[in-house]
Amino acid sequence: MLGLALDLLIAALVIGVALWTVRTRDDFAAIVGFVAYGLLLTLAWARLAAYDVALTEAAIGGGVTGVILLRASIRLKPVATARKPIGARILVGLLCAAISAALAAVVLLPMTPAPSLAIEVRTHLASTGLGNPIAGVLMAYRALDTFLETVVVLLALFGVWSLTPDAAWGGRPAMAVPAAAFGPLPLFGRLLIPVGIVIGVYIVWVGADAPGGKFQGATILAAMWILAMMAGLTQAPSIGRWRLRLLLAAGPIVFLAIGLAGIPLAGAFLAYPEALAKPLILLIEVALTLSIAATLGLLVAGPPDVTPGVEP
Amino acid sequence: MSLATLDAATLYGLMGAVLVGIGLYGIVLHDVFIRRLLAFNLLGGGVFILFGVIARRGAGAGFPGDPVPQALVITGVVVAFCATALAITLIERLAAKDEASDGDDHS
Incomplete structure (x- = not known):
């Protein structure tokens, strides 16, 4: 009651x-x-x-x-x-x-x-090596949805970047709050960010067996990055850097490569050989966490508005 | 078919139904883009909650809810955020463009 x-x-x-x-x-x-x-x-x-x-x-x-x-x-x-x-x-x-x-x-x-599909999920969960049924659905039974989702996240960032004013192309987003340099925000950032990173990594790791997972953990990591950028502790990267672009694409690329390897090894796209299911899922999750965190952070930062080579 | 018992799932299901109506009302009646976007997200929240109610009613096999709709909602929340981020950037760009052309008119 x-x-x-x-x-x-x-x-x-x-x-x-x-x-x-x-x-x-x-x-x-x-x-x-x-x-x-x-x-x-x-x-x-x-x-x-x-x-x-x-x-x-x-x-x-x-x-x-x-x-x-x-x-x-x-x-x-x-x-x-x-x-x-x-x-x-x-x-x-x-x-x-x-x-x-x-x-x-x-x-x-x-x-x-x-x-309900709860009984089917329960029956096959052991073969994925995961304890959290939702991680099982996201990474095994409906892995195609999750793969396409990571591509959508990346496409949204392409869309945001394509709205860059011509002069700022290849530059970086201005994120720092102008008055932040001496205010409480940098202090808050220094105190919170180390804790937030630990919590974010923990939520990714624990997601295999308990509530949590890569999207939730990656979002917390992205939030810590955003806080660091807003407090002026770090600058948003220039969007033209190839290492940044590789980081953004790493998650979907690893996911796709393991998915394609599933065709000869396990008989279907995005299927895992049973003995290797857990390590492969972990590998995909780590790569996706880094890519999703970076992509979400840059989505919040928005299109570049600082002309390359010109510092405000 | 019989009437659902009044439990948490039914209550939140009714809440989700109301949220869809409120969101739709805002989408239709607001002129300002950002307000329409907010209303669209209110509607989305209601739809996701309806998924959550279906998941809760599908509890079984030792799970407190059917994991399949729950996983779909997680995907949905992330995709909704991406669409919102893109829409906000479009709205900002449109506003900057309007501002620039207003400036031209006065000169």
């Missing part, structure tokens, strides 16, 4: 913050509302016993998305817009409520028995 009261409170808060995010007149307030929404959703995921997803939502949905939205709020000027006429608002509201009602009906009238 107490549990259900807690769930009710979380659900009410999430809906309240979502309404605030849509309704407020102030764009910056909407961004702050969205960050709060991401963090509250994390609680909902934890209450649904999906701890891996809760970690992902906390790190990505509430964390890095928030940083990138704040970047936008600094660069975008507020635009004054008039509210839509009341008739339009009521009509759209009613239509959206109808869609919500249809989805609610699906929730209230579930299929019995509930569709």
Whole structure:
């Protein structure tokens, strides 16, 4: 009963913050509302016993998305817009409520028995050498999804870089907060970054057998890098450096190479020979962690805006 | 088919349904790109939660939830972030371009 009261409170808060995010007149307030929404959703995921997803939502949905939205709020000027006429608002509201009602009906009238692949996952999990079923799904049963996802992450960075102003091509993103040099941010960075790196690596490592994994851990590592760049402790790299590009592509390349090797060795693309499943999965995870952390960090940093050779 | 019992999964399922409606409302009614993007992500959060409810109801074999939809949501959250990052950069670039052409008009 107490549990259900807690769930009710979380659900009410999430809906309240979502309404605030849509309704407020102030764009910056909407961004702050969205960050709060991401963090509250994390609680909902934890209450649904999906701890891996809760970690992902906390790190990505509430964390890095928030940083990138704040970047936008600094660069975008507020635009004054008039509210839509009341008739339009009521009509759209009613239509959206109808869609919500249809989805609610699906929730209230579930299929019995509930569709589930849990038993199949349990049956074959031992052959992957992993203890965390979600890592098993991501790295073995649905490895193709995960491979394509890592390519999508890289493609998004290509898209961001392709929006570079001509003059800045080959340069680096300016990340440091100008007033940061003597403020509390560098101190905060020096204290937090070593701890954050240890936690990030731990979450990647423990993901094989417990909630965690490469996406969550890589996001924490990326966040530490972003903090170092914002505090002026390090500079964002020039996007033209070939070593950087190799690092970004290493994860998908290793994944693809091991996947192709699976055709002669295990009979299918992205299949692992059973004896080597765990070491191969670990190798892919390490390469992916480095690439994803670097790519996420550069996605947040945005396109280069410092002309190569010109220091501000 | 029978009515679902009122448990955490049902409650969060209803929350997800409401979030989809709120997000859609924002996408349709906002003129400012960044607000539309936020509303789109609100909608996405609702869809992901509905996946989580399906996963929770599929609990079995000693797992607290069906790991397959949970893994799909993890993939989805990462891809949604990438799309958001690209969209934000597009919006920023568009704003910078508008600003530059406004400057030309006054000169």
